[in-house]
Amino acid sequence: MKRVLLILSASRVSNSCVDGALDAAGGENAELVVLFILDTAMPHDVQERMSDAGFLGEAPSGRLLRAMRRELKRQGISELAEVARAAEKRGITHRTELVEGEFLSRALEAAQTEAPAVIFVAKRERAVLSRLVSGSRAEELKDAAPCEVKIHEGGDS
């Protein structure tokens, strides 16, 4: 059975991306695999900033990190449930998975293990300058993935 892989994260949620994946899976009669990545980069960036610019020690910034991770996990579970409901409604065979780690490496791992026909991913919403300097993980995924990658702009939800 063909597979469509939809990759989401807290900062990469897009209605058009989810709809695109549902349409593709429904149209091709493929299995929809929905992967929510609890991206460790953002909470760590915030924690680092707390420590670096806020000069708070390990204890308060660690508490903050734990609170952020709990929240991201809660949002991941909720987002996966919402996509699963939509897939069920359209009679699409689906599977959901929540993983934690660096976005690009976890996405590439999933691209290898699931061997999908197409990957749907949303770009993280960022300032233009930041994207110019740091590049885009979604674009990097497109370059490195063994299959077609459809990128949607993030933040349209």
Add this chain to the structure above:
Amino acid sequence: MTRRKTLSIVIAFAVCAGIVLAPTPDGLTREGQNALAIFALCFVLWVGNALPLSVTSLFAIVLLPTLKVLPASRSFELFGSPVVFFILGAFILAAAMMRSGLSTRLALAFLRRFGGSPRSLLAGVIFSGGFLAFWMPQHAVAALMFPIVLEIAHALDLQPVKSRYGRALFLALAWGAVVGGVATFLGGARNPLALGILSQHYDMSITFVEWVVAVAPFSIVLMGCAYLLLLRGFGVDVEDVSRARDVLDQKAKALGPVSRREKGVGIVMFLTIIAWVVSGRVMGLASISILAAVALFVFNLIDWKSVEEDVNWGVILMYGGAIAIATALHESGGARWIAYVAEDRIAGLPPFWMLMVFAVAAAFLTEAISNVAAVALMLPICFGLMEGSGVSPISVVFVVAVPAGLAFSLPMGTPANAIAYSAGYYRLRDSFVAGAIFKIVALLLFALVVKLYWPILGLGM
């Protein structure tokens, strides 16, 4: 290392080397030129966040004697500035407030008082964050309030991004802490840093009371503006907040009765503030701050392990280095030369408008750079530009340090913004647009304060 960090380091060294190797322009000494090279290096590293802020400061301290801008003894002695010890004491006080649970109790007490309706709950988040940031670092306030606001959002079943009230609530968390942080020396360490630079340059000072009287009314009115702006910008799509109120009640109940430690920390904090008000000029703010920290240990209200866990000691390096860079720019003539070069562009501007140019520059620079770095970089140059204009350096301190604390738009501007943004309840474009509008409102209000209120206090232009 990320591409951005590598790029920042390469640019920083290239700019620094370029300035050092360039021919020395007329009117600038070799020491001044090297000081400007170090200044440029720090600017790029701070903007690019290529190294930890405190490591950049430490690097500058070493470069100053290496490039013969300041003698090594002078460069290193600036770490011993009283301001650095004031900030250290303030951080230990904040750690005691957090460890004892006093800060959480105060935040909950405030929120419960306000939490009758969606509108008043929103006001509660702004004002409780703002009030706490009067007495402890704004970043610590945002970190402390973050789990509370998250629980409120869960209780109200607010959906990330989709809920307009959710967006307003998390922006309120960031903005309250940021706006409250400008009102005293405790909310943002950039304020005492500015004081330290003032003292190094002109041997002048500003008392705790003078700062609060000059800035707190602005801060309180701005909190009101934040409330109105968030209400108007995002609206309220929640009708009932009784479940949030229940959560707050449960959390308050779980804290139990006020503990001996909380009472002790409260008393030490209260007496410290009284001492800053009554004898700050005689004893010095730093001595009082350190005495208060010692009192916390004497009365067994905090232990050293907790302080080590709660305070990042890079704070000493950052502020010591920031004062050293500012002093080097002043003493080497680098700041005066920039002022000389820029004179043609701003000559003829009335003092009020010059001050406003500084305020706008500080307010926008702080969106891209740590507000401490913004003050350290801007203040010596602004002092140079205002020399001979008749404007008091004290006014210059206020117009740089206060707007430098007003970062509302970008997560990189201040940790409080980064914390609120990390919850995912609002998108970057929400904070960018709303923050830009709030910034304009804040600057207009600030201009009114400078023009109409400060002259009443004798802060001349």
